[in-house]
Amino acid sequence: MPQGLDAPRALKDQMAALLEREIDAARYPSGVLPTVRVLAERFEVSVLTVVGALELLEKRKRVERVHGKGVFIRDRQGRSRKLGVRNYRIGVFGYSPSGVAGYYGELWGGLSAAAGPRVSLTYMNLVAGREVGAVRAAQARLALDGAILVGIPDRSVVDSIRRKRFPVVLADHHFQGADFDCVTLDSAAGSREAVRHLAALGHRRIGLLTSTRPEYNAERLEGFRDGLREAGLPCETAWVHASQQEFRSGADAFRAILRIARPAPSAWLTWSETQALGALEVMREAGLRVPRDMSIMACSGATLLDFCPSLSAVIGDGRVLGAEALRLLLRRMEVPDAAAQIVRVPMRIHAAETTAAPSRR
Numbered sequence: 001m002p003q004g005l006d007a008p009r010a011l012k013d014q015m016a017a018l019l020e021r022e023i024d025a026a027r028y029p030s031g032v033l034p035t036v037r038v039l040a041e042r043f044e045v046s047v048l049t050v051v052g053a054l055e056l057l058e059k060r061k062r063v064e065r066v067h068g069k070g071v072f073i074r075d076r077q078g079r080s081r082k083l084g085v086r087n088y089r090i091g092v093f094g095y096s097p098s099g100v101a102g103y104y105g106e107l108w109g110g111l112s113a114a115a116g117p118r119v120s121l122t123y124m125n126l127v128a129g130r131e132v133g134a135v136r137a138a139q140a141r142l143a144l145d146g147a148i149l150v151g152i153p154d155r156s157v158v159d160s161i162r163r164k165r166f167p168v169v170l171a172d173h174h175f176q177g178a179d180f181d182c183v184t185l186d187s188a189a190g191s192r193e194a195v196r197h198l199a200a201l202g203h204r205r206i207g208l209l210t211s212t213r214p215e216y217n218a219e220r221l222e223g224f225r226d227g228l229r230e231a232g233l234p235c236e237t238a239w240v241h242a243s244q245q246e247f248r249s250g251a252d253a254f255r256a257i258l259r260i261a262r263p264a265p266s267a268w269l270t271w272s273e274t275q276a277l278g279a280l281e282v283m284r285e286a287g288l289r290v291p292r293d294m295s296i297m298a299c300s301g302a303t304l305l306d307f308c309p310s311l312s313a314v315i316g317d318g319r320v321l322g323a324e325a326l327r328l329l330l331r332r333m334e335v336p337d338a339a340a341q342i343v344r345v346p347m348r349i350h351a352a353e354t355t356a357a358p359s360r361r
Helices: 011-024 036-043 047-059 102-118 131-142 155-165 187-200 218-230 247-260 273-285 318-334
Strands: 063-066 070-073 088-094 119-125 146-150 168-171 181-185 206-211 240-243 267-270 295-301 313-316 342-345 347-350
Touching (some): 102 295, 155 168, 168 318, 181 187, 181 318, 187 313, 240 247, 267 273, 273 295, 318 342
Parallel strands (some): 181 342
Antiparallel strands (some): 063 070
């Protein structure tokens, strides 16, 4: 049976009803339905069924079909955008001085792929303490229609930028109970899956090297501890440490860990791939064999698979996060009163050469 459709009602009637519900839920913020062929593939029906459903919607004045241009959704006043789809200017603001590199590059790639010809994106770097002024100045200078704020940890900053109904989406961070749109990696589930993976390999002492910034730690720690509880494993305070994200900071932190952690965990989960690479260097210095003596996993973006595929990790795809952020912003700009959403992007396990069963000594 085609997706979401059932007997005995005519398929075209059922499909028209489904599309109408999706239109009411602002599923298509661009104001244009997908092509007939795309809809046919999605609902697993014939092209004729799709055409019949669109004819019904057109009779109900929910859509307007324009030959050679597409199927345009009518607003509450019966108007469509057949005379031209609006173009948007969107500012992307973050704290990366290098611009769209690394994980930011992933996020930018997702934004760009989702934007298409009707959305113009401009990246601008932020300086802590000056975020509100920078966004407002760019809004006036570039006539921005909306903004995607990347990784801003201070809710008061986001609230200040949102004043006067300026459409905003917070990407790569969120606040519980926020009345604005956020999209973030599902860090709690990712950490929990990483612990499950290590426990399934036989590790009974698992440590965590996390961030020095508490606003990034709550869900990561929650998932880590949940995973240990599920596996019946201890969560020792001495096995949870924090450092900066950089390679050298990770190395220095891990060097100190090896001096004080007794007994040392046989496996570690780190906040970033750079921390993990620093820890690997220290392991080699100490004569530890990876993964036989000690396993290590990182939390990382998908680009890890391009430059260091041998490192085991729980992967969060910044491209998916970027595409979701743009979807939420377009929805917010076109349906200003829509309910706020927090979207959590799933993370997945990449099992590679740095994790294995612990040695039996």
